[in-house]
Amino acid sequence: MQAAAQASPAQPEAFPYAAPAWLPGGNLQTIWAALCADRAAGAPPQYRRVRWDTPDGDFVDLDWLEAPDRPSTAGGPLLVLFHGLEGSSRSHYAEAFAGFAREQGLAFVVPHFRGCSGELNLGPRAYHSGDFEEVHWMLQRLRERHAGPLLAAGVSLGGNALLRWAGEAGTEAARLADAVAAVCSPLDLAAGGSAIGRGFNRLVYTTMFLRTMRPKALRKLAQHPGLFDRDALLAARDLYEFDNVFTAPLHGFRNTDDYWARASAKPHLARIRIPALALNACNDPFVPAHSLPLPGGVGDWVTLWQPRQGGHVGFPAGRWPTHVRSMPQAVGRWLLQAAGCRAPGGGAG
Known part of the structure; x- marks a missing residue:
């Protein structure tokens, strides 16, 4: 593993992304990538599920990439992917990252946040944007079983x-991870929450998220009667109101404003002491460009990639119907190079 040092290593070249001309704007680039673009080259990735018991009597499920055509990845790099809101190992970006790992001969795993693996978790909690304690526990368990980068x-x-964890851990982060990257992350949660609660975003994206979040919350209430106000949850019409009733109080925050302020990674980026990448498209409908971190505010260990286009976890590329492999390839190669790794099946990062 990389030890803490006084200055960051030389950084790889930025991601030179340009969207196809027929996919203008962040909304089209976001929606098309999620619904229509090709993901991993070849067959969809196959996973092997492993369940871990948590220290508080709950469980999490991890999906490990099955790659029988590859030699053993023991001792080689392990790529860990933490999914987004209501995501899973079958999200378009997860399958694209799995495809990159398969091509490069990397071990690959998607740890699911609680309640996101297709089975409701047991405890009176779910997951949230600043869940750095959970990230720490997962990385620690993975480090115990994986000797390579x-x-x-x-x-x-x-x-x-993930970046909230890296900032919180400081120099101690190098014991568990060699390099980290955040893709299209709302590092200023208040700005992101405000953006997703307005206009088209509220109509489309907020509705999409609440369609799965609200039923899961009601099932959680059935598990733990009295956990929150059912009527207030049913009345919630945006993520601010949902977080005020459910996410914030279940995870120790006073309210949504307290949650978004304390969970945001942006104020902690300068404390990071391992190679870290933050990739954000400037036309991301969820993450306003004005809220993105500036080079002078992130410290020497953090690299910022802020292409003009890409949408929210979009970055469709290539000929019709496009694919979403360019972003995982760029991020994956950055991670390999920043950590000084060589991929077993794909040469240098």
Whole structure:
């Protein structure tokens, strides 16, 4: 593993992304990538599920990439992907990262946040954007079982939680991870929450998220009667109101404003002491460009990639119907190079 040092290593070249001309704007680039673009080259990735018991009597499920055509990855790099809000190992970006890992001969795993693996978790909690204690526990367990380099990427919510962990851990982060990356993460949660609660975003994206979040919350209430106000939850019409009733109080925050302020990674980026990448498209409908971190405010260990286009975890590329492999390839190679790794099946990062 990389030891803490006084200055960051030389950083790889930025991601030179340009969207196809027929996909203008952040909304089209977001929606098309999620619904229509090709993911991993070849067959969809196959996973092997492993369940871990948590210290508080709950469980989490991890999906490990099955790659029978590859030699053993023992001792080689392990790529860990933390998914986004209501995501899973079958999200378009997760399958694209799995495809990159398969091509490069990397071990690959998606740890699911609680309640996101298809089975409701047991405890009176779920997951949230600043869940750095959970990220720490997962990385620690993975480090105990993997001796080679450990690279971690997080998408959207998962990326904010990952960078929040790296900032909180400081120099201690190098014991568990060699390099980290956040993709399209709302590092300023208040700005992101405000953006997703307005206009088209509220109509489309907020509705999409609440369609799965509200029923899961009601099932959680059935598990733990009295956990929150059912009528207030049913009345919630945006993520601010949902977080005020459910996410914030269940995870120790006073309210949504307290949650968004304390969970945001942006104020902690300068404390990071391992190689870290923050990739954000400037036309992301969820993450306003004005809220993105500036080079002078992140410290020497953090690299910022802020292409003009890409949408929210979109970055569709290539000919019709496009694919979403360019972003995972760029981020994965950055992680390999920043950590000084060589991929077993794909040469240098």
